[in-house]
Structures are given as C-alpha cells and as structure tokens.
Amino acid sequence: MTRYVLTRLLHIVPVLIVTTLLVYVLLDRSPGDPAQLILGLGATQQELEMMRDQLGLNDPLLVRYVNYMGGVVTGDLGTSYSTRRPVAEMIGTRLPNTLILAFGSLALIMLVAIPLGIALAVRQNSLFDNVMRVVTLVTAAMPSFWLGLMLILLFSVQLGWLPSSGLDNVGAAILPLVCMSVAGWTVMSRLARASMLDVTSQDYIRTARAKGLAQAVVMRKHALRNALLPVVTSLGLLIGQSVGGAVVIEILFGINGVGKMLVDAVRQQDVPTIMGGVLISAVVIAVANLLTDLSYAVIDPRLKTMYGEPHS
Amino acid sequence: MNNHANGSKARRRSGLVLTSLLGLALGLGIATAQNSVTVAVTSVGNTLDAAQANFTNTTNAVGHIYDRIINNDENFEFAPGVAQSWEFTSPTTFTFTIGDGFVFHNGAPLTPDDVIYSIERLRDIPRIASLLGNVASVEQTGDNEVTITLNEVNSSTIRELMAETFVFNEAYSLDEATDHVNEPVGTGPFRFVSFVPGDRLVMEAWTGHPGGAPAIDRLTFRSIEENANRYIAVETGEAQFAPISYHDLERAHGNDRIGVVEQRTTNTGFISMNTQREPFDNVNVRRAMAYATDKEGLAVIQGGATVIDSMTPPMFVTYYASPELPGFDLEMARQLLEEEGYGPSNPLAFETWIYGGNASVMETYQALLSAIGVNMTIRNLEFGVFLEGMARGEYQMLSGSWNNLAGDPLSALENYWTGSYGSRNISFFTNERADELYEIAKATVDEEVLFEAAREVQDLAAELMPIIPTFSTLAIYALDAGLAGVETYPSALYSFRNAYFE
Numbered sequence: 043m044t045r046y047v048l049t050r051l052l053h054i055v056p057v058l059i060v061t062t063l064l065v066y067v068l069l070d071r072s073p074g075d076p077a078q079l080i081l082g083l084g085a086t087q088q089e090l091e092m093m094r095d096q097l098g099l100n101d102p103l104l105v106r107y108v109n110y111m112g113g114v115v116t117g118d119l120g121t122s123y124s125t126r127r128p129v130a131e132m133i134g135t136r137l138p139n140t141l142i143l144a145f146g147s148l149a150l151i152m153l154v155a156i157p158l159g160i161a162l163a164v165r166q167n168s169l170f171d172n173v174m175r176v177v178t179l180v181t182a183a184m185p186s187f188w189l190g191l192m193l194i195l196l197f198s199v200q201l202g203w204l205p206s207s208g209l210d211n212v213g214a215a216i217l218p219l220v221c222m223s224v225a226g227w228t229v230m231s232r233l234a235r236a237s238m239l240d241v242t243s244q245d246y247i248r249t250a251r252a253k254g255l256a257q258a259v260v261m262r263k264h265a266l267r268n269a270l271l272p273v274v275t276s277l278g279l280l281i282g283q284s285v286g287g288a289v290v291i292e293i294l295f296g297i298n299g300v301g302k303m304l305v306d307a308v309r310q311q312d313v314p315t316i317m318g319g320v321l322i323s324a325v326v327i328a329v330a331n332l333l334t335d336l337s338y339a340v341i342d343p344r345l346k347t348m349y350g351e352p353h354s
Numbered sequence: 355m356n357n358h359a360n361g362s363k364a365r366r367r368s369g370l371v372l373t374s375l376l377g378l379a380l381g382l383g384i385a386t387a388q389n390s391v392t393v394a395v396t397s398v399g400n401t402l403d404a405a406q407a408n409f410t411n412t413t414n415a416v417g418h419i420y421d422r423i424i425n426n427d428e429n430f431e432f433a434p435g436v437a438q439s440w441e442f443t444s445p446t447t448f449t450f451t452i453g454d455g456f457v458f459h460n461g462a463p464l465t466p467d468d469v470i471y472s473i474e475r476l477r478d479i480p481r482i483a484s485l486l487g488n489v490a491s492v493e494q495t496g497d498n499e500v501t502i503t504l505n506e507v508n509s510s511t512i513r514e515l516m517a518e519t520f521v522f523n524e525a526y527s528l529d530e531a532t533d534h535v536n537e538p539v540g541t542g543p544f545r546f547v548s549f550v551p552g553d554r555l556v557m558e559a560w561t562g563h564p565g566g567a568p569a570i571d572r573l574t575f576r577s578i579e580e581n582a583n584r585y586i587a588v589e590t591g592e593a594q595f596a597p598i599s600y601h602d603l604e605r606a607h608g609n610d611r612i613g614v615v616e617q618r619t620t621n622t623g624f625i626s627m628n629t630q631r632e633p634f635d636n637v638n639v640r641r642a643m644a645y646a647t648d649k650e651g652l653a654v655i656q657g658g659a660t661v662i663d664s665m666t667p668p669m670f671v672t673y674y675a676s677p678e679l680p681g682f683d684l685e686m687a688r689q690l691l692e693e694e695g696y697g698p699s700n701p702l703a704f705e706t707w708i709y710g711g712n713a714s715v716m717e718t719y720q721a722l723l724s725a726i727g728v729n730m731t732i733r734n735l736e737f738g739v740f741l742e743g744m745a746r747g748e749y750q751m752l753s754g755s756w757n758n759l760a761g762d763p764l765s766a767l768e769n770y771w772t773g774s775y776g777s778r779n780i781s782f783f784t785n786e787r788a789d790e791l792y793e794i795a796k797a798t799v800d801e802e803v804l805f806e807a808a809r810e811v812q813d814l815a816a817e818l819m820p821i822i823p824t825f826s827t828l829a830i831y832a833l834d835a836g837l838a839g840v841e842t843y844p845s846a847l848y849s850f851r852n853a854y855f856e
Contacts, residue, residue, distance in 0.1 A: 074738020077480075078745060082408065086484050086777050093480035125400035125407065127536070127551065132400055135551050191582060198590050206586045207394075207578050296394070296578030296587075298553035306397070311738055 047336070054328045059111075061324050062317060066107050069313050076123050076311040097123050110317065119321070120314030124307075129318035132303060137322060139209050140299040143291060144284035144326075146215065147222035148277065155227045156273060159234020163269075164261065166239060174231075182228040190221040190294045207296035218295045222288065226280060233276055237269040244268075267341050274341060278334030282327040390572040391837065391850055394584045394593035397577045400551040403535045405479050405518055410846050413759065415555050415575040418850060419459075420520035420540035423450065423469060428843055429669055430761025436464060436521055436541060442799050446504040448512045449495060455564035458523045459545040466494040471524035473502070473515065485514050507797040509804060510764035517760035517845075543568045543851045553577055569839075569854035585832055588612060594834040595850075600658030606832045617829040617842045618660070620667040620758040622766075625706075625719070625822040627751050630782045633704055634750060638690045640819040643751075644680040645687035646722055653825040655718045662823045664812055665756075665766050669844050671801050672763035672808035676816035679823075688726040696727075703729040707752040709740040716753055745776045752780075755827070759845040763804060767792050767811050769821055781820035788814050 077093035078085060085093075094100055101109075113120055119129035162171050181189075197217060198206035205214040241247065242265050250260045289301030300319055307315035399412040407413075422435040432440065440450035456464035470492045477486045488504050488511045495501040504511055521541060527534045538546050543565065544557035554576035561567040578584040581599035588596050589609060598606065606614045627634035627643060634640050653659040662668075663675040680686070696702040708716050713734055720730045730751070735743070743749055758765055768778035771792040775782060788811050795807040815821070829846050839853040 073742060074736065075742050076738075078741045079738050080408070081481050082741075085481070086774075088484045088487070089480050092483050096480060122400065125551075126403075127400050132551055135553070194583060194586055199586060202590065205592055206590050207583055207592060208576070293579045294583060296576070296580065296583060298550065298577065302579070303552060309737065 043339075047332070050332050050335070054325065054332075057328060058321065058324055062111065062114075062321060063107065065317060065320050066110070066313070067103070069311065069316060070103050070106075072311070074311050076313065079310050080124050110314070114321065119318040122307075122315045123312040124310045124315070125312075129314050132315065133300060133318050133322055136298050136300045136303050139297050140285060140288055140292070140301060141326075142209065142215065143218060143222060143288045143297070143299065144281060146219045147226065147284055148281060150219055150223040151226035151230050151280065152277065154223070155230035156234050156270070158227070159231040159273075160238055160261070160266070160269075162231065162235040163238035163242065164257075166235075178228040178231060181224050184224065186221050186225065187290055187294055189224060190217065190291065193217045193221060194295075209295075209297045218291045218297060221294075222284065222291050230273060230276065230280075234269065234273050237272050238265060241265045241269040270341050271338065274334060274337055278331050281330035281334075282323075285323050285326050389570060389855060390574070391570050391595060391853065392574045392576060392587075392593045393850075394578045394587045394596035395575055396579050396584070396597075397552065398549075398555050398575050401535055402538050402549060402555065404520060405476055405482060406535075408481050410757075410759070411575070414847055416520065416538060416540075417542070417847065418544040418557055418573060419538050419542045419546055420522070421456065421542050422516065423472075423519055423521060424516040426517065426761055426843070426845065428841075430671075430844070432516070435516075436469070442512075443501070445507040445797070445799055446490075447501055448504075449499060449501045451496070452498040452500065453564065454498075456521075456541045457562045458526070458539050458541055459560055459562075460523065460526060460539045462523055462525065464521065464523075464541055466498060466500050468524050469500050469521060470494065471527070472519050472522045475522065475527070476515075476518060482518055485511060485518070489515070507799075508764075509796055509799055510760075510762040513762050514760045517762075544573050547572075565851070568851055570850055573850055588832045588834065591834070594837050595840065595848075596832050598830050598832045600828075600830060602832070603658065603830055611835050613833045613835045613837070615829075615831040615833065615840070615842055616658075617831070617844065617846075618669070619826060619829050619844050619846050620669070620761070621755055621826045621846075622662060622665055622667060622757075623656075623659070623753070623755040623824040623826060624665065625751060625753050625824060626781045627820060627822075628747055628749055628782055629784070629820050630747060631750055633702060634781075636694055637818055638694050639696075639702065641680055642687040642690040642694075643723075644819050644822045645683045645690065646726060646728070647680075647719065647822050647824065648682045648722055649824050650682070651722075652715050652718055655715050656825055656827065658830055659825040659827045662826045665769050665815070665821060665823050666763065666808065666812065667758065667766070667826070667844070670761060670763045670766065672766065672795075672805055674805070674809045674812050676809075676813045678813055678816035680816075680819065684722070684726055691726065691728070698727055701727050701729055703731075704750045705731045705733055707733050707735055707740055707743065707749045709735050709737045709754075744780055747776065747782050753824075754780075757846065759847065761845065763808060764792075764796060767795055767808055770811055770815050783815075783818070783820035785814060785818065 077090050077097060077099060081089055081093055098106060110120055121127065122129055122132060162174055165171050194206045194217065197204040204217055208214050247260060247264055250264045288299055289305055291297065292299040292302040300322060304316060304319040307319065395411045397411060398415055399407050399409050401407050402412065402416050404413045404416050423437045424440060425433040425435045427433040436452050436456050437450035438453035440448065443449050452464065452466060452469060458464065473492045476482045488506060488508050490503045490505045492500065492502050502512065523539050526532055526539045536549050543560055543563045545560040547556040547558050549555045554574055557573045559568045559571050578587055582602060584596045585598045585602040585606065587593035589612065603614065606612050625647065627640050629635055649661040653661050663679055664673060666673045691702055706716060713732065716732050720732060723730045744752060765778065768774040770783050770785065770788040771779055772784055772789050791807045791811045795804050798804050829842065831842060833840060836855050837853060838856050841849045841852060
C-alpha cells in the first residue's frame with residue numbers, strides 16, 4: 043500500500059511539469075502585452091520598455107520557464123507582475139478559503155446526497171421519490187450565481203440571519219457552502235439512487251433476501267458498499283470542479299479565494315500568479331484523486347490486493 | 355390529551371427558542387461595532403503601494419494612512435497636505451514648506467528627507483518613471499523647505515507628481531526587516547492595523563495627527579466584487595459605505611436607512627477614430643460620425659452618465675465647449691457621407707472595437723448609423739488584445755474612456771498631440787497647430803495662457819473631429835444614512851478624515 047501511494051505521488055511530478063509547460067507556452071503565445079495591461083491606456087513607450095525589463099519579458103521563453111521552474115523547486119513561485127508581491131504569499135492567504143469552500147461543499151454533498159439517494163432507491167416510485175425527482179430537477183436548473191443572490195436576499199436582507207459576504211465565521215460560511223453544494227446534491231443523489239437500484243437488482247442481493255435477512259441488513263451489508271463505488275469516483279472528480287468552480291461563489295460572496303485571484307490574474311496576463319494558481323489547483327486535484335483511489339480499498343476490501351496488500 | 359397538548363406546545367416553544375438562538379448566533383456575524391466604518395469596494399488589491407498598484411481603490415484606502423505633500427480640493431485646486439504653503443519660484447522650480455507636528459505612526463517625526471525620499475523612490479516605478487524624467491532634483495532648501503527643480507517647463511509635472519506622492523518614512527521603508535509596503539507607516543489620520551491581500555485593510559484612528567484624531571475609530575476596506583452584493587452589504591449593515599452600480603440606485607433611493615451620493619467625475623467617454631486609416635482619414639466622414647452620435651441616447655443606455663461636450667472635464671481650468679462641436683443631426687451626417695460618395699449603392703462599412711461591458715452603448719450607436727445606411731460591425735475584444743491593437747493603430751473606430759486623478763489639464767490636450775501617439779493620442783491625429791498649442795500650454799504656469807491654448811486646440815478638435823466626446827459616468831455611493839462628513843471628489847477618491855455618525 044505504501045509503495046502504491048509513493049508511486050502515485052511520484053506520478054504527480056510529470057503531470058505538474060507537463061501542465062505548467064503547457065500553460066506557460068499558451069500564455070506566452072496568447073495576444074496581449076502584460077506590461078501594457080499593467081500600465082493601462084496612456085502608457086508611453088519608455089514606461090512600457092521599463093516595465094517589460096523589470097518583469098523579465100525580454101528574456102527568451104525557455105529561459106523564463108526554466109528560471110520559473112527552478113524557483114518552484116525551491117518553493118519560490120515567483121513575483122506577481124501586477125502587484126510585485128510573492129505569489130506564494132498571495133496563494134497562502136487565499137488557499138484556506140478555497141479549501142474550506144471545496145471540501146466543505148464536498149462534505150455537505152456527501153452528508154445530504156448519499157443518504158438521500160439511498161432513501162430514494164429504497165422508496166423507488168413512491169410519492170417521495172417523485173417529488174424529489176422534480177425538486178432535484180429544479181435545483182439542478184438553478185445557476186449558482188442566481189441561487190446565491192436569492193439566498194442572500196432571503197437570509198441576509200429579509201431575515202437578517204446570515205452575513206451576505208465574507209468567510210469570517212461559521213454563519214458566513216453557510217450560504218456559500220449551500221450554494222456550492224446544491225448542484226452536487228442533485229447529481230450525486232440521482233447517481234446514488236441509480237447505483238443503489240442497479241446493485242439491488244443483482245442476484246446476490248436476491249440471494250441475501252432469500253436467506254431471510256432483514257431489508258436493513260441487506261442494504262447495509264451487501265448493497266451499500268458496492269453502490270458507493272461509482273459515487274466515490276464522481277466525488278473525486280467533483281473536488282476538481284469545486285476548486286476551479288469556486289470562483290463564481292468567491293466573487294458573489296466576496297470571498298478571498300484562489301479562483302478569484304486566478305481570474306484577476308488572467309485579466310492582467312499576470313503569468314507568475316496564473317502559474318502559481320494552476321500549480322496549486324493541479325496538486326489539490328491530483329491529491330484528491332489519489333485519496334479517492336485509496337478510499338476504494340476501504341469500501342471494497344478486495345481492491346486492497348491490487349495495491350500490494352499481503353493476502354490474509 | 356391535555357398533557358399531549360402541553361407537550362406539543364413545549365416542543366414548539368423549545369423549537370422557537372432554538373430557532374431564535376440559531377438566528378441570534380448566526381446574526382452575530384452581521385453585527386458591526388459602533389463608530390466603525392466598513393467600506394465595501396470591488397477589490398482592495400494585493401499591494402498597499404499605490405504607485406505600483408495603479409488602482410483607484412488602493413489609492414483611496416492608503417490615502418487614509420499616508421498624507422500627500424499637497425492635496426487636491428473638489429475643484430482640483432491645491433490644498434494643504436503635509437506642505438502648508440507652496441509656490442512656483444520660477445517656471446522650473448517649485449518650493450513648498452512642510453508644516454509642524456507631523457509624526458509617523460511609529461513615532462518618528464516627519465523630516466524633509468522623508469519627503470525627498472518619497473518623491474525619489476518613484477523613479478523606479480515604470481508607470482511614473484517618465485514623469486520623474488522631468489524632475490532634475492529634489493532638495494532641502496530651508497529648515498522645512500523643499501524645492502523641486504524641473505528639467506524643462508511643464509505645467510503638468512508638479513500637479514501629477516503631487517497626486518502620485520504619498521509621504522513615506524525613509525528609515526522604515528529602507529529597513530529590510532520590515533514589510534513597509536503591506537504594513538505601511540504614514541502620517542495620515544488612520545494607522546495600519548492589518549491587511550489581508552485581496553480581502554481587507556483595517557485601520558484605526560491616529561490620535562497624533564496634527565489635524566486631530568478622526569471621529570471614526572476604526573476604518574475597514576474590504577472586497578466585495580459583485581455589484582449587487584456590495585450594495586446589499588450596505589443594506590444589511592455589513593458595510594457603511596460602498597461605491598455601487600447605477601442598477602442599484604433606485605433601490606438605494608427607496609431605502610430611508612441608506613443615503614446616496616452621486617458624484618460627477620473626470621471620467622471622459624469617447625468614440626475614437628483612427629485618422630491614419632480608411633475611412634476615417636477623411637475629415638467629413640469623421641464629422642458625419644459625430645453628427646450621427648446621439649449622446650443623450652447613449653448616456654441613457656449607459657445609465658448613471660451625463661453628456662459631455664469636450665474631452666476636457668468641466669472641473670478643469672482648461673475646460674471649454676467649442677461651438678464648432680457637431681450636435682446630433684442625422685440628416686447632416688447623411689449629407690456629409692453623400693458628399694464623400696457614400697450612399698445606398700456604396701454604403702460606408704467599418705469595424706469598431708469595444709471591450710468589457712459597453713456593448714449595449716455601441717449597439718445603440720450601430721442602430722443609429724444603420725438608419726443612415728452605415729454598416730458598423732462590432733468586435734468585443736479581451737482588454738489586453740484591445741490595448742495592444744489600439745497602441746499599434748490597428749483599429750478603425752473604438753470606444754473607451756479616460757479618468758484623471760490629478761486634474762492635469764495637459765492630459766486632455768494630449769489626445770491631439772503628436773508626441774503622445776499611441777498612448778494618449780489614440781486617434782493618431784496629426785496637426786501642426788495643435789502641436790504648437792500643446793507646447794505653449796505645456797510651457798506655461800499662467801492659467802490664462804494655458805486656457806487660451808487649450809481653447810484653440812479644442813476648436814481645432816471640434817472642426818477636425820478625431821475623437822467624439824460622449825458621456826461621463828457618475829461615481830455613485832451608497833452609505834449608512836447616519837454617516838456624515840464623507841468627502842467625495844471628482845477624481846473618484848473619497849475620504850473619511852472628517853466623517854462621523856450623526
């Protein structure tokens with residue numbers, strides 16, 4: 043198992059090299075001059091030249107990339123073009139907020155969607171199932187931006203219960219987390235329901251029932267673990283979406299996160315900041331996927347053998 | 355039965371209590387301290403060095419921590435900062451005297467060396483380097499007197515320099531053990547408490563300011579980028595002041611707990627035509643475009659805007675509305691185009707560039723032009739691409755706007771000056787007389803001479819029409835109805851120095 047984890051961690055290195063090289067080259071090839079963007083309309087040629095020189099934009103692409111990666115290896119993510127501040131510092135102040143949003147919403151999705159999906163499968167075609175089908179369809183159709191504004195108007199403006207912005211306390215986190223989770227609730231509950239129905243139609247479930255086991259025992263001991271595998275796979279993918287997709291929620295709720303920083307950096311062609319954001323996102327997504335793979339072994343003990351665990 | 359009913363009531367009561375407690379607990383997040391002001395802005399930025407940031411929000415925020423050497427009042431007249439008096443001792447020397455009693459927040463007294471350092475440090479900042487290129491020296495010339503000597507006469511250098519310079523503590527700034535940029539020490543009315551880059555800046559009243567401590571104890575600038583939510587923050591009491599969108603203006607007017615300030619600004623919207631490219635190398639085509647511009651209509655579509663009749667903002671000493679400026683007259687536009695050979699069989703066709711959110715305005719203009727048989731296509735570009743193409747003169751027509759924080763009258767004239775090709779003169783306009791007049795305006799500190807030169811340039815511009823002034827957007831602020839004394843300026847800056855709660 044340890045060997046498997048180490049091998050997977052090593053696999054992250056080439057992924058990061060390819061990702062950063064690709065993004066670096068694409069940014070360099072894209073139109074627009076970072077110096078002009080920083081100085082804005084009305085900049086003189088002298089000012090532009092001085093800025094390009096200070097930013098190191100006159101060096102060849104390969105030199106800039108190698109210098110950048112050399113810094114990354116030593117923990118230096120470079121200096122932002124637009125703010126002249128260390129990118130690591132900029133990310134450091136924002137990453138906790140983004141992780142709270144990403145993993146908080148993931149936890150909410152798991153807590154709500156999986157039990158809901160199971161309950162819907164158990165009560166297939168009941169009134170509850172039909173009502174929830176409509177409810178989940180409606181919530182899936184709501185853009186998170188609009189839903190967020192509606193939640194703010196209700197809970198902040200009308201009721202005055204929750205702050206409309208920031209992430210300063212538990213209360214402030216509720217609306218953004220709910221807003222980020224709603225789409226996930228819909229997708230994951232439908233997936234959990236379908237997976238559960240698929241598993242419960244298998245022969246071994248019929249056999250378990252024929253043995254006279256109680257419905258709860260059949261569900262818990264025989265159906266649930268097998269039904270969870272596709273759900274966990276999707277949750278792993280959802281982490282990636284949450285890290286990148288948090289930007290809408292960050293902007294709406296005025297939360298200082300990595301997603302918003304990246305959008306600002308893209309607007310200004312702030313290459314070091316974009317690279318830093320991409321690097322951190324790639325690491326978070328790679329680690330999250332590794333954790334997803336490892337969680338398979340917990341759900342299905344047969345898979346441990348694949349990771350080199352000795353047979354008992 | 356009775357017991358059951360009582361039990362139900364008790365459960366309902368406990369449910370209500372729980373709900374109330376939950377609401378109370380969560381609601382605590384909204385409460386704000388008395389005598390504190392939170393300002394919600396689109397972003398506080400990542401650096402507190404206003405000269406590096408080139409960002410009005412940063413200038414607004416740190417303007418409470420640092421003093422300027424000289425301030426601008428609401429008419430862009432000089433007003434005291436740390437300098438209490440000033441004069442041009444010759445066209446190239448400007449002398450000012452620093453007032454008594456200014457002390458940095460770390461306890462160090464303000465000295466002329468600090469002021470000199472604060473100007474000299476700007477030489478390394480690309481955005482301002484060309485401005486400093488005209489500064490030959492900054493020297494102490496008396497006990498509290500400092501003299502700036504220019505390389506050549508330039509009526510805008512000192513004005514621009516004063517707008518850009520915040521007074522830094524030299525020793526603190528040069529101490530490598532301190533993060534002097536993001537933990538600033540100034541002499542201003544508020545002192546630094548904390549800064550989370552991109553999120554918020556917290557300050558508290560500084561009792562050592564010679565003008566006395568501000569009435570507001572604590573001042574926080576925090577980022578809320580989304581327009582509607584920034585306004586909502588004022589409505590819910592999470593913020594006491596916020597620049598808001600025109601779209602929230604009506605809602606703000608309808609709320610008696612919210613005050614509204616609509617401030618005229620230096621923002622100058624325009625439609626620029628590239629005079630070096632067809633079809634706008636033809637003056638009659640340019641004039642036809644001006645006649646076809648319904649500024650009133652465009653300002654309505656923009657929202658929160660007022661029509662302008664000059665590229666010079668009305669609060670500048672050089673403001674002048676030329677009688678030659680074409681008014682809205684579609685028939686005249688059609689006639690001019692016909693004279694140049696454009697008509698139903700040979701319609702005028704060109705492309706216009708826009709960026710960001712002004713598509714609706716130019717779509718309105720497009721509809722107006724189509725009424726006289728002109729085919730204008732609109733290209734909405736990413737800002738970086740727009741800037742690069744504009745500077746290279748690759749466009750035919752574009753729309754944009756200028757802002758001016760310093761009240762510099764020369765900047766408006768640069769729209770027509772060959773020396774500013776591709777930076778301020780984006781229509782690539784060439785006119786010998788306009789260049790001569792610019793040099794006259796630049797070389798004088800006499801306001802009458804300056805005005806006369808500016809007037810003639812604007813008459814020329816109205817006749818030759820390289821750029822059409824359209825409208826100026828207002829700065830709209832929502833604030834707690836109890837908050838008074840907030841000073842707002844046409845430069846889009848504002849100050850809480852004299853703010854208080856009624």
